[in-house]
Amino acid sequence: MAELSVLSAASECWPLIKTGGLADVAGALPAAVEPHGVAMTRFLPGYPSVLRALPRKRTLFRYDSLLGAPARILAAKHDGRPLLVLDAPVYYERDGGPYSDAMGRDWLDNGLRFAAFAKAAADLAAGRAGLKRFDVLHAHDWQAGLAPAYLAYNVDAAKRPASVMTIHNMAFQGWFGADFFPRLELPPEAFSIQGVEYHGGVGMLKAGLMQADAITTVSPGYAEEIRKPEFGMGLEGLIVGRQDRLHGIVNGIDTAEWNPASDAALAAPFTAETLPARSLNKRAVEDAFGLEPGEGPLFVVITRLTWQKGMDVLLEVIDHLVGLGGRLALLGSGDAAIEAGLHAAAGRHPGRVGIRIGYDEPLAHLMQGGGDAILIPSRFEPCGLTQLYGLAYGCVPVVARTGGLGDTVIDANEAAMTAGAATGILFSPVNYEGLSSAISRAVRLYGDEERWQQMQRAGMKTDNSWGRSGQAYAALYRQHKEQR
Ligand code: ADP
Numbered sequence: 001m002a003e004l005s006v007l008s009a010a011s012e013c014w015p016l017i018k019t020g021g022l023a024d025v026a027g028a029l030p031a032a033v034e035p036h037g038v039a040m041t042r043f044l045p046g047y048p049s050v051l052r053a054l055p056r057k058r059t060l061f062r063y064d065s066l067l068g069a070p071a072r073i074l075a076a077k078h079d080g081r082p083l084l085v086l087d088a089p090v091y092y093e094r095d096g097g098p099y100s101d102a103m104g105r106d107w108l109d110n111g112l113r114f115a116a117f118a119k120a121a122a123d124l125a126a127g128r129a130g131l132k133r134f135d136v137l138h139a140h141d142w143q144a145g146l147a148p149a150y151l152a153y154n155v156d157a158a159k160r161p162a163s164v165m166t167i168h169n170m171a172f173q174g175w176f177g178a179d180f181f182p183r184l185e186l187p188p189e190a191f192s193i194q195g196v197e198y199h200g201g202v203g204m205l206k207a208g209l210m211q212a213d214a215i216t217t218v219s220p221g222y223a224e225e226i227r228k229p230e231f232g233m234g235l236e237g238l239i240v241g242r243q244d245r246l247h248g249i250v251n252g253i254d255t256a257e258w259n260p261a262s263d264a265a266l267a268a269p270f271t272a273e274t275l276p277a278r279s280l281n282k283r284a285v286e287d288a289f290g291l292e293p294g295e296g297p298l299f300v301v302i303t304r305l306t307w308q309k310g311m312d313v314l315l316e317v318i319d320h321l322v323g324l325g326g327r328l329a330l331l332g333s334g335d336a337a338i339e340a341g342l343h344a345a346a347g348r349h350p351g352r353v354g355i356r357i358g359y360d361e362p363l364a365h366l367m368q369g370g371g372d373a374i375l376i377p378s379r380f381e382p383c384g385l386t387q388l389y390g391l392a393y394g395c396v397p398v399v400a401r402t403g404g405l406g407d408t409v410i411d412a413n414e415a416a417m418t419a420g421a422a423t424g425i426l427f428s429p430v431n432y433e434g435l436s437s438a439i440s441r442a443v444r445l446y447g448d449e450e451r452w453q454q455m456q457r458a459g460m461k462t463d464n465s466w467g468r469s470g471q472a473y474a475a476l477y478r479q480h481k482e483q484r
């Protein structure tokens with residue numbers, strides 16, 4: 001099989017920089033597609049933590065001005081695979097997160113910061129920035145959305161690599177006002193419906209969706225949902241218009257990072273055959289969250305505290321959960337009002353509800369290894385990774401029936417239980433009634449140890465590796481390379 005070269009441009013990449021699932025996916029993709037003849041090079045903005053983590057790098061290319069600021073493309077290796085970094089101190093050398101300052105306020109120049117990243121990605125992919133041309137450019141989310149547009153408007157058709165645009169979350173579209181357009185160094189005709197124009201301004205995700213050869217999103221369920229206004233969030237018309245180009249490819253998990261048999265973050269590693277060892281992890285979670293031991297299930301939540309994740313609904317059901325004998329350990333950060341509500345709930349239920357505000361990767365692993373069930377009441381969920389980690393760790397997912405959650409969890413209805421196929425609990429709608437009755441079902445099922453363990457084992461046996469999805473991406477790259 002001929003080797004295919006792909007440049008994957010994403011604004012996050014585990015373990016170098018992570019705010020959510022995008023990082024896990026961008027970090028895992030190269031190994032996922034490698035067995036299928038694809039050599040993937042990752043491209044990332046040079047945030048301080050990324051530059052610090054890569055001691056050995058060489059300058060591949062210099063820009064005197066990349067959309068107005070000096071920049072360099074640096075080449076390094078990570079996990080034994082090539083990784084390119086855009087070092088542009090004017091854009092990226094600052095404290096805080098990749099998109100916002102330490103107080104959580106978005107950087108005011110995010111448009112320019114990621115337009116520069118997308119332009120450099122297009123230059124690299126087209127063979128204009130120190131490397132030979134790639135076969136395919138794979139752009140992720142709005143931060144890389146302009147890259148297919150830069151290819152379309154700045155590179156001759158004969159010299160253009162194929163492009164794939166992946167939607168990880170339709171809610172973040174990267175819209176900036178019309179006065180931003182002249183900064184982009186695109187020809188005037190790019191400010192059009194075919195190009196980057198969206199509602200009178202510049203739509204970065206829209207531009208990528210319009211210009212890419214193929215569009216993917218991270219589950220078949222979400223690929224269906226985004227054809228409707230509720231999930232398409234304004235872009236449903238474009239999606240329907242290009243549906244012959246749209247593919248839903250479910251995310252996998254990195255089974256080397258997320259393996260309960262060898263996970264160093266666990267107090268006690270375990271397998272489907274040694275489930276009782278989980279009790280040591282459970283005790284460690286109770287300790288970490290100041291929880292009293294109890295008979296009922298230990299529910300865990302690991303999430304961004306946002307409306308998308310249904311965290312306002314979770315607040316409403318905490319008293320019900322505790323009333324049924326459950327306990328809750330929550331790790332997350334985000335919306336200040338939700339944080340305050342969580343602290344209030346912990347105050348009402350000492351020893352029953354424990355909250356940790358912040359981001360803690362090892363603790364997230366421990367919670368999956370010690371929790372009885374993971375609650376994911378998302379209003380929408382393009383794929384979701386925490387339910388996949390839950391399945392792999394015997395932490396039974398209790399999830400909203402939406403997007404990738406519905407595609408990856410098998411509800412414990414009678415038929416599925418009898419067949420031994422059930423892996424979790426699905427519910428709808430996302431409101432007090434929906435979530436509280438799902439929690440009641442979980443508590444009842446937990447009381448039947450044999451059935452509960454059967455569910456845990458079925459989840460642990462589910463194949464959530466990148467196998468089939470890696471193959472699907474590779475096939476898509478190959479198809480579009482050949483069509484060029
Ligand atoms: P999203 O990307 O929408 O936030 P996903 O479920 O796809 O949702 O991915 C979330 C990722 O971030 C998972 O790897 C999860 O374990 C991790 N995560 C989320 N919040 C935290 C946190 N507070 N601490 C540690 N890991 C977290």
Ligand code: GLC
Nearest residue numbers: 021022168218381382383384
């Ligand atoms: C986004 C989505 C999440 C998905 C992740 C990785 O953050 O919200 O559902 O799992 O991207 O694709």
